[in-house]
Amino acid sequence: DARVTQTPRHKVTEMGQEVTMRCQPILGHNTVFWYRQTMMQGLELLAYFRNRAPLDDSGMPKDRFSAEMPDATLATLKIQPSEPRDSAVYFCASRQGDYGYTFGSGTRLTVV
Amino acid sequence: SQQGEEDPQALSIQEGENATMNCSYKTSINNLQWYRQNSGRGLVHLILIRSNEREKHSGRLRVTLDTSKKSSSLLITASRAADTASYFCATDFNDYKLSFGAGTTVTVRA
Numbered sequence: 651d652a653r654v655t656q657t658p659r660h661k662v663t664e665m666g667q668e669v670t671m672r673c674q675p676i677l678g679h680n681t682v683f684w685y686r687q688t689m690m691q692g693l694e695l696l697a698y699f700r701n702r703a704p705l706d707d708s709g710m711p712k713d714r715f716s717a718e719m720p721d722a723t724l725a726t727l728k729i730q731p732s733e734p735r736d737s738a739v740y741f742c743a744s745r746q747g748d749y750g751y752t753f754g755s756g757t758r759l760t761v762v
Numbered sequence: 763s764q765q766g767e768e769d770p771q772a773l774s775i776q777e778g779e780n781a782t783m784n785c786s787y788k789t790s791i792n793n794l795q796w797y798r799q800n801s802g803r804g805l806v807h808l809i810l811i812r813s814n815e816r817e818k819h820s821g822r823l824r825v826t827l828d829t830s831k832k833s834s835s836l837l838i839t840a841s842r843a844a845d846t847a848s849y850f851c852a853t854d855f856n857d858y859k860l861s862f863g864a865g866t867t868v869t870v871r872a
Contacts, residue, residue, distance in 0.1 A: 654804075681858055683859065683860075685862075692862060692863075692864045692865070693805075693850070693862040695859055695860075695861070698859055700858070706859065741804055741805070743805075745858065748792065748793060748854065748858060749810065750795055750797075750807030750810050751795075751797075751805070751807060751860065752807065753797075753804035753805045753806070753807075754804055755803060755804045756803075756804050
């Protein structure tokens with residue numbers, strides 16, 4: 651089965667450090683999403699791309715978060731500087747057309 | 763909010779029983795989807811129902827959609843321990859991004 655691959659699976663970092671999360675979407679899927687999941691807020695859409703172009707990043711704190719898709723096989727989500735409130739599980743998902751999403755296994759981020 | 767809202771928040775049933783959970787939403791949709799999330803894992807797509815469909819089946823899953831009431835239900839028949847998970851409905855409002863509800867946590871007791 652085709653998979654969305656996320657790295658790293660776990661990340662513990664100190665407050666103020668830069669964090670980069672990576673995602674390899676399914677080949678041929680033209681829409682890529684970044685979601686964040688916390689107990690309090692549930693699943694929040696941070697950003698998404700179609701054909702590598704950013705369409706909506708209104709869910710991201712712009713001052714510290716950035717999302718890019720340098721090529722069709724890689725999407726990145728960067729936090730600089732990280733804060734304890736950024737601790738969450740970050741999911742990447744990809745989609746072709748209006749079919750269901752395929753999610754990655756997530757990156758569990760802990761900022762101490 | 764455009765998010766779907768699931769009901770109940772939590773459900774505990776005996777193995778072999780059926781589990782039903784509901785989802786309500788607020789505005790017109792293109793389609794509605796159901797996902798399952800096992801503890802510590804990513805979400806897995808279960809079923810998609812389009813706005814012009816009323817019912818869909820997939821194995822032991824049955825989904826209904828009532829656009830006049832802006833609601834959907836997910837029925838899991840003959841539940842198994844492996845069905846223990848959180849279930850989320852997600853609504854697509856024609857812009858290809860999904861809004862997720864808070865989920866229903868289902869526990870199937872052996």
